[in-house]
Amino acid sequence: MGDITHYVGGPSRKLSTATMLVPQGQVGNGGDFNWFGYQANSTSNGNATFDAVYGTWTVPSVPGNSHYPSFGWSDPSVAVWAGIGGGPTKSGDVVQAGTISTATSTPSYHFFTEDAGYPYNGPGGIYPNPQGPIVHGGNTVYVQVSWAGGYGNFFLENETTGAVQSVSDAYPYFQNVSAECVGEWPGIPGQANAYEAYLPRFSNDTVSGCSMSYDANSRDSAISQMNYVRSYLTNHANGSLMAEPYSMQSGGAFVLHWVRNN
Numbered sequence: 001m002g003d004i005t006h007y008v009g010g011p012s013r014k015l016s017t018a019t020m021l022v023p024q025g026q027v028g029n030g031g032d033f034n035w036f037g038y039q040a041n042s043t044s045n046g047n048a049t050f051d052a053v054y055g056t057w058t059v060p061s062v063p064g065n066s067h068y069p070s071f072g073w074s075d076p077s078v079a080v081w082a083g084i085g086g087g088p089t090k091s092g093d094v095v096q097a098g099t100i101s102t103a104t105s106t107p108s109y110h111f112f113t114e115d116a117g118y119p120y121n122g123p124g125g126i127y128p129n130p131q132g133p134i135v136h137g138g139n140t141v142y143v144q145v146s147w148a149g150g151y152g153n154f155f156l157e158n159e160t161t162g163a164v165q166s167v168s169d170a171y172p173y174f175q176n177v178s179a180e181c182v183g184e185w186p187g188i189p190g191q192a193n194a195y196e197a198y199l200p201r202f203s204n205d206t207v208s209g210c211s212m213s214y215d216a217n218s219r220d221s222a223i224s225q226m227n228y229v230r231s232y233l234t235n236h237a238n239g240s241l242m243a244e245p246y247s248m249q250s251g252g253a254f255v256l257h258w259v260r261n262n
Helices: none
Strands: 006-008 026-032 035-041 050-058 077-085 094-102 108-116 129-131 140-148 151-158 163-170 178-184 205-214 219-222 228-234 241-245 254-258
Touching: 035 205, 035 254, 050 077, 050 178, 077 108, 077 140, 077 205, 094 140, 094 151, 108 151, 108 163, 178 205
Parallel strands: 026 228, 035 241
Antiparallel strands: 006 163, 035 178, 035 228, 050 140, 050 205, 077 094, 077 178, 094 108, 108 129, 140 151, 151 163, 205 219, 205 254, 228 241, 241 254
């Protein structure tokens, strides 16, 4: 397995981009059992290799539920995250970070990082790893995820409060074939684990920008300027629509919209 390193003091915030000015568009659209949002894939973008993704969004607010007294990954939740890897086949090789909103008795909100596909995700092996500045529903956050030299690097900022944390994890196994900004329902009813809680009603979440660096950081583009795939969340049992992204806007902006619990 090799040695694992986790430390505070990772990357700094990306300050500028050299935007590619050729407008592209949607090349795919389909239902998914736990992701909803937009993804750019290597095969649809000249075999690009993705190095970083960064996004800004409003943390979704959720109602409380007294049946879930304290935070747990199996509770009713909605996550919003930016990541590289994982597509187009949604393999486990994805490095991601974002926020999770959980319908506990008093709604709880966290930043998190995750190196899916590798059996360690920070101190104590937590998977995913809740960390980063304190965050609340309605806060505006900036998240940057990059991978270089065997490390996943995460920059987490609560823009509402100005609090920042920057961390890195050793992560030698990685496929940089996609980059995405998505919402996620962390569980699928009926699958063989504890992640079976419902998708809570969340406030429409505005992703005000999603961009990525690719081809050895030689190019930067908003996802709206690339060929991208749109995914919407469906119930695995009956196919009903649960959540979806509204249409892509300039600068990689879009809204994540709740439709129903199941």
